[in-house]
Amino acid sequence: MKQREEINELRDRTLEELRLELRNTRRELFQNRVRFATRNLDSIAPIRAGRKRVARILTLMREKELAAAAAAKTAAE
Secondary structure: OHHHHHHHHHHOOOHHHHHHHHHHHHHHHHHHHHHHHOOOOOOOHHHHHHHHHHHHHHHHHHHHHHHHHHHHHHHHO
């Protein structure tokens, strides 16, 4: 259930908010990779979760871009 709630919460955001969230998530993912490399992070789970979150955000951004392009195309016709 948590994953679906996260997706719905991200879907309600604007494109600019998604860009900001993507930047923050990528920064957090980088920090986790550094922590893992320096042996300050015990498991790889936060890295996997971060990669999946980045993918979700990118997917939602692309959905919004395609929807905007379709709306513009429809308005032009």
